[in-house]
Amino acid sequence: MDLTKFRRRPTCEVRIGRVTIGGRYPVAVQSMTNTDTNDTAASVAQIERIDRAGGKIVRLTAQGRREGENLANIVRQLRADGYDTATVADIHFVPEVAAIAAQYVDKVRINPGNYRNEHGEFEALIEQCRRRGVALRIGVNHGSLAKRVFDRWGDTPQGMVVSAMEFLRICRERDFDQVVVSMKSSNTRVMVAAYRLLVEAMDAEGMHYPIHLGVTEAGNGLEGRVKSAVGIGALLADGIGDTIRVSLTEAPENEIPVARMLVEHFASRPGEFEVLHPERYSPTAYRRRSHVTVPVVHSEPLDGFRILEARSGNPTAELRAAILNLDVADEPVVVRRRYEEPTLEAVAVKAAADLGPLLLDGLADGIWIDAPGFDEAQIRDVELMILQAARVRFSHTEYIACPSCGRTLYDIEKTLADIKARTSHLKNLRIGVMGCIVNGPGEMADADYGYVGAGPGRITLYKGREVIVRNIPQEEALDRLIELIRENGDWTDAPAGKSGK
Ligand code: SF4
Numbered sequence: 009m010d011l012t013k014f015r016r017r018p019t020c021e022v023r024i025g026r027v028t029i030g031g032r033y034p035v036a037v038q039s040m041t042n043t044d045t046n047d048t049a050a051s052v053a054q055i056e057r058i059d060r061a062g063g064k065i066v067r068l069t070a071q072g073r074r075e076g077e078n079l080a081n082i083v084r085q086l087r088a089d090g091y092d093t094a095t096v097a098d099i100h101f102v103p104e105v106a107a108i109a110a111q112y113v114d115k116v117r118i119n120p121g122n123y124r125n126e127h128g129e130f131e132a133l134i135e136q137c138r139r140r141g142v143a144l145r146i147g148v149n150h151g152s153l154a155k156r157v158f159d160r161w162g163d164t165p166q167g168m169v170v171s172a173m174e175f176l177r178i179c180r181e182r183d184f185d186q187v188v189v190s191m192k193s194s195n196t197r198v199m200v201a202a203y204r205l206l207v208e209a210m211d212a213e214g215m216h217y218p219i220h221l222g223v224t225e226a227g228n229g230l231e232g233r234v235k236s237a238v239g240i241g242a243l244l245a246d247g248i249g250d251t252i253r254v255s256l257t258e259a260p261e262n263e264i265p266v267a268r269m270l271v272e273h274f275a276s277r278p279g280e281f282e283v284l285h286p287e288r289y290s291p292t293a294y295r296r297r298s299h300v301t302v303p304v305v306h307s308e309p310l311d312g313f314r315i316l317e318a319r320s321g322n323p324t325a326e327l328r329a330a331i332l333n334l335d336v337a338d339e340p341v342v343v344r345r346r347y348e349e350p351t352l353e354a355v356a357v358k359a360a361a362d363l364g365p366l367l368l369d370g371l372a373d374g375i376w377i378d379a380p381g382f383d384e385a386q387i388r389d390v391e392l393m394i395l396q397a398a399r400v401r402f403s404h405t406e407y408i409a410c411p412s413c414g415r416t417l418y419d420i421e422k423t424l425a426d427i428k429a430r431t432s433h434l435k436n437l438r439i440g441v442m443g444c445i446v447n448g449p450g451e452m453a454d455a456d457y458g459y460v461g462a463g464p465g466r467i468t469l470y471k472g473r474e475v476i477v478r479n480i481p482q483e484e485a486l487d488r489l490i491e492l493i494r495e496n497g498d499w500t501d502a503p504a505g506k507s508g509k
Contacts, residue, residue, distance in 0.1 A: 017207065017247045019218040022186050024143045025094035025114030027064050029188065029250045030218030034275060036251040037267035038065035038220075039260040040098070042412040045075035045082070051414075052085045054260065059093040061264035065251065067096035067117065069414040071446070076108035083112050096145070098413070100447060103129035110136050115188070117145040120171045121152040130175065134184045143186040145220060146175045150193030150202070151451035165191075165202035169209050176215060188251065190220040194408045195454065196239040196368060197399050199223055203243050218250035219243075225408040225440070225451060228257040228424060231393055232409075233266050233353060234360040238397040241361025242368055244274040245324040255411040257424050257441070263411075269357055277322050296370040296400075297331070298340045303367060303400045305391035306376035307384060310342060313374055317344040323362040331371045342374035343367075355379045356390045360397060367398035405434045408452045409441040416443030417461030418482055426486055427459065431493070433502040439489075440470070449473065456498065459489055471496065 021031035029036045039058045043050040045068050055066045070076045076097065083095055097109030098117050103124055110116050110133065123130065137144055148168045153161075161167030168191050179187045189210075191202035203219065210217065223239040226232040236254040243249050254267045304310065314334070320326045327343050334341070343363050347355045359377045366372040375391045395401040407428065412420045424441050431439060440455030442448025445468060448460040458470030462478065467485035469477040469492055477488055493499045 016249075017219075018216060019250055020185055020216045022143050022188055022218050023141065024065055024096070024188075026092045027094045033250070035244070035249055035271045036065055037063055037264055037271060038067065038096075038251055038253050039063045039263045039267075040067040040069075040253070040255075040411065040413060042260060042416060043414060045069055045071075045414040046078050048078060048081045048085055051082050052089065055082070055086055055093055055095070056089060056091055057259075057261045058264060059091050061261040062268055063093075063261070063264040065094040065096060065115075066260075067098050068113075070097040070099055070105050070109045071415055072102065073105055073108060075414065076105040079109050079112040098147075099123070103133070106133050107136060110140065110142050113142065115143040115145060117147045118175075119147050119149060119152060120175050121149060121154045121157070130178060131182065134179060134182050137186065138184055141186075143188060144179070144184075145188040145190060146172050146179075147190045147192070147220070148172045148202075149224060149451060150191075150195065150198055151224075152447065165198055165205050168193075168198075168202040169205045172206060173209055173213075176210070176217065177213075179217075180213075180215065185217070187217045188220050189217050190222060192222045192224040194223060194225040194451070195399065196223060196235065196242070196364075196397055199239045200242045200365075200368060203248055204246065207248055219248055220251045220253070221249040222253040222255055224255055225410050225442070226255050227407040227409045228421070230353065230356055230390070231397075231407070232256045232258075234356050234364075234390070234393045235397040236266070237270060237357045237360035238364030238368060238394065240270055241274075241324075242365035244270065244361070245322075245365055257409040257411055257420055259421075260411070266353075266357060269354060270361060273358055273361060296373075298338045298373050300340045300373040303372070303395050304342065304374035305388055305395070306342065306344070306374070307388050308374075310374065313340045313342045315342050315344055315376065317346075317376075318362070324365055327363075327366055328369075328371060331366070340373040341371070342376050343372040344376035344378065346378040348380070350381070352379075352382055352386055352390070355382065355387075356393070359390065360394050364394050364398045367395060367400050370400075402436050405432050406438040407441060408438055408455050410443050410448065410451065412443045415446060417464055418443070418467075420461075423459070423482075423486075427489070430486065430490060434493070434498065434500060437493070437498055457489060457493060459485060 019030040041054045095113040096115040097113045099106040101122050148171050157167050157171045193199040221240045223236045226235040254263045318326045349355045392403045438455045440452025440458035442460045445462045462468040466479045
């Protein structure tokens with residue numbers, strides 16, 4: 009079996025306005041607005057910026073009837089300006105809004121976790137979409153499973169699959185195939201396991217719906233890019249994925265070059281390879297291959313590690329095969345690859361996509377990036393970020409920050425920067441920074457502390473899933489967050505020269 013060749017999993021074609029995904033079409037990149045959907049001019053301007061950057065599918069939140077109805081004005085203005093961008097409405101909680109939005113947009117995304125289908129609303133939506141040629145996305149989120157599913161399965165990848173399959177079966181019973189499916193989480197291990205299990209479940213029932221990939225709440229900067237690249241890269245390397253979104257807490261048009269870089273990186277891989285799903289990839293059977301508990305970066309002592317360097321055009325498959333063929337099955341391994349890319353961002357994204365999956369899957373025990381032109385400290389930081397994104401070694405605070413949308417109630421980019429400046433030296437902590445109280449608390453999932461928009465200029469603070477301080481003015485919120493971290497014994501002072509007091 010030649011494992012060094014690349015093949016995408018076969019899927020059916022789905023039309024989203026002028027864009028087709030799945031089948032023989034290239035992996036499409038997309039983004040989402042973070043403007044108020046009632047603000048036509050700002051939303052149109054942002055969609056046009058995303059389109060010019062190369063994102064031809066753009067989603068908007070439609071949280072209520074007013075936003076749903078205003079999609080008509082947004083689409084009309086966009087077409088008048090000469091843009092044929094495919095538009096998607098994001099629906100939470102109110103099925104009636106899905107029916108409104110489906111009159112105007114090219115695709116409707118519903119979340120099975122909070123879509124009430126008590127009186128056949130979903131079946132009616134399918135028929136409405138069929139009549140107008142609108143696609144549907146069944147978009148499951150780890151942090152917002154229905155109570156009924158949660159009570160039986162917990163917030164597990166299996167629960168996410170059960171949730172998606174219920175809705176996919178309704179689509180199939182009705183012979184509606186213009187359906188895309190996603191299984192997002194901010195935890196890369198959960199996200200990758202959920203997609204792999206979903207593919208197995210769909211294959212078992214002969215379903216070939218295209219797959220939308222994304223890591224939610226990935227944060228910003230290099231760290232956000234690396235986290236997305238590990239999760240999305242692991243699945244693209246498996247041949248899974250027909251459209252991707254790299255969610256960043258930044259201007260949405262910034263997401264597009266990163267997404268394109270990932271797509272092009274995988275598209276340039278030649279030929280075919282076998283998709284492997286050995287037992288070890290099952291989340292219930294997850295285990296590390298060797299005895300190493302703290303994976304290493306290349307500047308640390310490497311005695312006792314086998315160094316395996318990838319040289320082919322498909323490094324993930326090449327290294328995976330080499331590891332699985334080792335004479336000593338549990339020999340510790342450092343995976344190594346050379347990158348000639350001119351920017352640190354490109355080195356980080358490609359290395360995360362190539363090497364991150366091997367760490368995430370528990371196959372490799374260390375990482376070694378050769379990148380001439382960048383100094384040791386920069387490369388060490390990237391290597392540590394990849395280990396953290398793969399959830400095998402935590403060396404700095406993890407931020408679970410939502411990308412923001414029309415529901416966001418404060419300047420999340422600036423707030424995230426302020427929170428990072430005071431807390432990034434903390435270890436083994438996860439801090440959720442979320443734009444709204446409606447979806448934020450659920451979606452920050454396993455964060456230790458949460459900073460959530462509760463109303464204009466108001467913030468609610470969480471410890472785990474428990475509300476600690478409700479609805480305080482934003483000017484006080486960061487100090488109160490730090491007090492809360494101190495009170496719980498999770499605070500350490502920053503090393504000299506760093507902020508964080
Ligand atoms: S948490 Fe709220 S504000 Fe943030 S992206 Fe999700 S819905 Fe939008």
